[in-house]
Amino acid sequence: MSAPYSRHRPCRLSQVPRWDLETEVLIVGFGAAGASAAIEAAGAGAQVCLLEAASGHGGTSALSGGEIYLGGNGGTPIQREAGFSDDTEDLYQYLLLAGGSDADAAKCRLYADNSLKHFEWLQAQGVVYKNSFIATRIIEPFTDDCLIWSGSEEAWPFIDKARPCPRGHTPQWMGLGGGKYLMDRLAERVQASGVDVQYDCRVQALIADDDNRVLGVVARRNNEDRFIRARKGVVLCAGGFIMNKAMLQQHAPKLLRANTPIGTVDDGSGIQLGQSVGGNAIHMNEGFVTIPWYPPQDLIKGIIINERGQRLINEDCYHGRVSQAILQDEGTRFFLLADSSFFAEPEWGPFAKIGIAAAGESWEEVERELELPQGALQTTVQVYNQHAARGEDPLFHKQARWLTPLVKPPFVALDLRIDHCIYSSFTLGGLHTRPTGEVLDAAGEAIPGLYAAGRTTSGLPRVGAGYSSGLSLADATFFGRQAGLRVAKA
Amino acid sequence: MSAPYSRHRPCRLSQVPRWDLETEVLIVGFGAAGASAAIEAAGAGAQVCLLEAASGHGGTSALSGGEIYLGGNGGTPIQREAGFSDDTEDLYQYLLLAGGSDADAAKCRLYADNSLKHFEWLQAQGVVYKNSFIATRIIEPFTDDCLIWSGSEEAWPFIDKARPCPRGHTPQWMGLGGGKYLMDRLAERVQASGVDVQYDCRVQALIADDDNRVLGVVARRNNEDRFIRARKGVVLCAGGFIMNKAMLQQHAPKLLRANTPIGTVDDGSGIQLGQSVGGNAIHMNEGFVTIPWYPPQDLIKGIIINERGQRLINEDCYHGRVSQAILQDEGTRFFLLADSSFFAEPEWGPFAKIGIAAAGESWEEVERELELPQGALQTTVQVYNQHAARGEDPLFHKQARWLTPLVKPPFVALDLRIDHCIYSSFTLGGLHTRPTGEVLDAAGEAIPGLYAAGRTTSGLPRVGAGYSSGLSLADATFFGRQAGLRVAKA
Structure with a gap:
């Protein structure tokens, strides 16, 4: 008999037959957001369990170039060495404009103010950056170089609102594939932090009480349902929905015009788990696309x-x-x-x-x-x-x-035919969250016990037209960290 | 103390202190969809209660021109008299194209097959149509005439897919405002059907069991919460969300460019009530706009x-x-x-x-x-x-x-400046429903006890680019009827 649990309907507390495992913080998904949340939650002293549906770490973050959009506060050492003194207000204004007409000002503010510290945090996790700048416009370095122009900073209308500065920081890794390098470093820290990582473990449903307070998850591993209690909270970091054609059809049909989805699991389960307890999914029609x-x-x-x-x-x-x-x-x-x-x-x-x-x-x-x-x-x-x-x-x-x-x-x-050439895409719509990662319902109230980060949420990169390389990993790592810190304190 | 009930969270059965009222079918909203559902449910022998937040019937339907998109089956008598033998397949193909890349083929099929019968049903409710055709392209008649070209039938790409035919049928009513006339006729039938209509009665929350089976509503009237049991089901016909700026901002920010919302209540409560028990809201970025x-x-x-x-x-x-x-x-x-x-x-x-x-x-x-x-x-x-x-x-x-x-x-x-001229708009995104009105969750499964119709749903008019005058009232009246018939049989 197959499990009756559904990502669309929480398992009620009264239906839980037993607790197979108890932890304080339960994180769903071992991409950049989940790893960052785990490191911070564990660092804050919480007991952390991380569930990953695949057989290894990395998620879709590991498919990327590993670039992170960083700056402000006078610039990272690499920006400064390249001659740019990036002002926090310029970074903030750029992020605001890049977020479109419903940009999340609070997230833009928090990120702009703390982006330089976030760079230092990444280095502290073992991510190495070469002190080098490629001045010409490229997609991502084929070399081990770091800083590139990765957005529309020098183009109208952005240039009228914010002094331009290159902000794409790629780790020191020869060739493409810096995302794998980045994830390997973060994964090492997760392991070193004593986090209980369980691979091949797919979350079936949230466990919630009648008021939708989230208390844990039902996860499937080795063909068995496991009931896992999370005393402090659950953090959904399970990616977007670019691999779920039915969801694309219903929410973002134009993205189906792009023929090359960038995704691993990304079946929308993170978003749908959040919705099952009232989480508000916003800007679901938005996505990144590029040739x-x-x-x-x-x-x-x-x-x-x-x-x-x-x-x-x-x-x-x-x-x-x-x-x-x-x-x-x-x-x-x-x-x-x-x-x-x-x-x-x-x-x-x-x-x-x-x-x-x-x-x-x-x-x-x-x-x-x-x-x-x-x-x-x-x-x-x-x-x-x-x-x-x-x-x-x-x-x-x-x-x-x-x-x-x-x-x-x-x-x-x-x-450049769109029905012939390679147009890559991923989704940007997702759960509405506070900068702390708390998942909000449609009334704007936090759902107790539930947090999210990365492409499971609608974050810093909110509209396709404003996307810049490195924004999604910036959002995933930084707001993954915030969620980890917050849930640890719950 | 204000009521603790929320449209975002169902009231659980265990929290219901008493039943103030019991009925078989409970309908939320007295616009075209709710009226049509009520007439059919009562006609099928069910006990029906209809709750309306305003002090009278009509809803946003009464603000319209009253035009309904009708045809197929060789044409209505008015189409035939005007020289058009409208083929069912042409109507079907037009509806399919008008619905965009995620058109609801089942709804298009059912409507095309039964549109002529629906015209007869409207007449049977007392809606009178003059046997006349205005051949020139207008918005809606200033006279009491009936048939007009109300879509893109004669334009590319529609003309390449379906033989064009005028299908906008406006009731015999002198001047603008045929929507009020239409709603007055439907309201007379609702009253004559013995439906228990309660005005100034706003639904606060659905009542559901732990499996989200819908059992009734909590409604507020005379400053009191009333717990109303619906033994067969609840039908949400509460309009769209064009009057809810926060929802527009999160789901359809471009519609905020249009300065003249067409709405009465239309605060998204119907959609959000449905979402509170797992209803899947789709194409939430889509809306109608016109100058x-x-x-x-x-x-x-x-x-x-x-x-x-x-x-x-x-x-x-x-x-x-x-x-x-x-x-x-x-x-x-x-x-x-x-x-x-x-x-x-x-x-x-x-x-x-x-x-x-x-x-x-x-x-x-x-x-x-x-x-x-x-x-x-x-x-x-x-x-x-x-x-x-x-x-x-x-x-x-x-x-x-x-x-x-x-x-x-x-x-x-x-x-034609969009920040100066009158651009009217209403939303088209809403709950995903079967042609029977059953509300579906994200897994495509029906939520027991819950139905919806009209702009609370994503229906025949599904994308702004495909809208044609009369499609929303066609959808509301026809699929309101289907929901009423289905719930009566529950």
């Missing part, structure tokens, strides 16, 4: 058009912001137009399936080859060139350094 | 541009679909460009605050007056004109009858 259409950064001098020949956005903003504009557009065909003064093959082209869609001696020829409506591409280029020649982009406010008239043949159109 | 920029229909020959001078959509689709494109655009300034061959003041202009933003002898002059980027408006008009002269619109597929080059001066730009 790595630059580097080389000179491609930013090109313009991106849709199948109507129209530009979409200032191309000098973060690749994920550009890609979000593509995701929201109704069409499927998108092109990057470049001229011979700067064109080069995109570095991630083979990975992302970005090929050349057309080339020609005139834009008229390119337009015809792409079978775009006559005049549509040509007039878009014409208007762009006319203003670019004066160093202006009155339509989308691309900054002057990237503005050059597209006049040197041959001309090239790169293929 | 009545036509009639006269000749204005459809104009083109609508954003502040970058770009067109957004084929202007011959339904005004709400055009307005949705405006809502989704990043900017705030939008203009309708017309030439003197067809320009006339918009009929709803004074109501909607649509004024003339600029006029000139050349498009260059209009562009300058609007302070748009040089060349942006001009080239858009140039490309449009070039294709329109051939009866084509390869960018957005506006149909040939509306295509005329904009070449006769003087030229006019009407002001």
Whole structure:
């Protein structure tokens, strides 16, 4: 007989047949959020048990580049060495704008004020950062270098609100895959902290009393249901829902246009467990999406058009912001137009399936080859060139350094079709939480005994259009820590 | 002491001190959905109690034009008299496309198959329809006429998927306000059916057992909590959440750009009551928005541009679909460009605050007056004109009858600013239900004892871009009926 427990309905206290295990703090999920929560809760003296559905640590965080968005307080040593004195207010304003019209001001404030200390904490966990800065615009380092421009800091409208500063900090790890390195370090600390880690252990349901006070979980391991009591609280750090097609269909159908989900488990179970006791899931339609259409950064001098020949956005903003504009557009065909003064093959082209869609001696020829409506591409280029020649982009406010008239043949159109190229995505909607990690119901009241962090929540990265590399890991590690500290004190 | 009951947390059976009232079917909300559910449940022999928070019947349905989207099965008598033999499959395909990528195929199917019978049912309730058709494109009749084009049937992409047919049926009522007439007729039938109607009675919480089986409600009336038992079930017909700014902020922040919510109570309580027992709220970011920029229909020959001078959509689709494109655009300034061959003041202009933003002898002059980027408006008009002269619109597929080059001066730009003009809106996200009205949890399982209809649910009108006038009342009345029939049989 299969277990009757459901992530959609809490197991009531009266239905618990026995307690197989008792702990003070129970953490669900061993990604960056869960690891950070565990380290802090254990460090504060609490007895901690961490359950992970997979057979090892890492979660989706280990799939990432390991980059964390850090700064403020005059800058990290690496920012300062690179010549940037990052002001806390600039970081705060940037985070606020990146969070969209419902940005969580309290989280932005707390993070901006404590981001430098958070960098030191990461180092204290054994995460090593090389004192180096890559000034050109890239996706993530292929080297072991650290600091990069990882957002839209230098692009409109961000540049008008906050002094720009590079804030993407990647651990010292040669090549891609810094996320695995980061998670290995955090996992070592979790183990060293005496946390009871149980792998291959999937949470089936929360255990709650009639008032939805959370008291533990029902977890399945070795084909057996285990009833685990958490005297201080449960912390949900189980990722987002990018691997759950039914949830995407119901809440974020546009994300289904992106063909490459970034996820491990990410089946929405963390969010749904929270909802089962009244947790409020917000901004469920939001997600990150990207195609790595630059580097080389000179491609930013090109313009991106849709199948109507129209530009979409200032191309000098973060690749994920550009890609979000593509995701929201109704069409499927998108092109990057470049001229011979700067064109080069995109570095991630083979990975992302970005090929050349057309080339020609005139834009008229390119337009015809792409079978775009006559005049549509040509007039878009014409208007762009006319203003670019004066160093202006009155339509989308691309900054002057990237503005050059597209006049040197041959001309090239790169293929960015959303139904063909690699568009990666993950979800940003999730449980509404306080900066302390307390999960809130729709009335804005905390659900006793329940905490969450990372992509199970709607956090610092709240809307796709504002995403910047490193924001999700910043949110997961920092607010995972806050949740761990808070639950330990419960 | 204020009542401790919350729409966010069910009152447990063990907490019920007494039953003040017992009934078989309890309906929450006396708009079109609640009235239709009550009539059918009572007609099926059930004992019905209907609770309404306001002091009279009608809800937001009574604020509407009373139009209902009807057809199929060869057409209603009014469609047939007007020369349209509406095919069920065409209605089905239209509804499917209008529902977006997660359209509820089962609801579309049931409605298409039974829409003609539903028309007869409405007539049987005393709703009178005049046998008349207004062929020109309007918002709703100022007269007592019936049939109008109320959607995007004749526009791309709908016209490619379903043979177009006018389907908006407005009751015989002189002037605007047919919704009040409709609700008065339905209310008469509710009263005649022996339904126990209680006004000024607001539901505070659902009453449920530990497994979230819904057994009744806690309602507040005369400053007293009343515990009402519903032996067969509770039907939530309490409208959407357009009047709840906090919910809009968390789920549908873009709708806050529209300045004129269409709502009475619509505080999201129906949806939140459903969520309190595990109901799955889906597509919560979706909403209807519109500015009545036509009639006269000749204005459809104009083109609508954003502040970058770009067109957004084929202007011959339904005004709400055009307005949705405006809502989704990043900017705030939008203009309708017309030439003197067809320009006339918009009929709803004074109501909607649509004024003339600029006029000139050349498009260059209009562009300058609007302070748009040089060349942006001009080239858009140039490309449009070039294709329109051939009866084509390869960018957005506006149909040939509306295509005329904009070449006769003087030229006019009407002001459609979203932060100035009247943009009306209501929400479309809500509880996930079966066609029977059964409320589903996130696992797709029905919650025993709980039903819902109307804007408390995500129904036939599911995405703003697919909305057509009459779809919300069609959904509310038809699926309100289904819920009433189903709960009566429980």
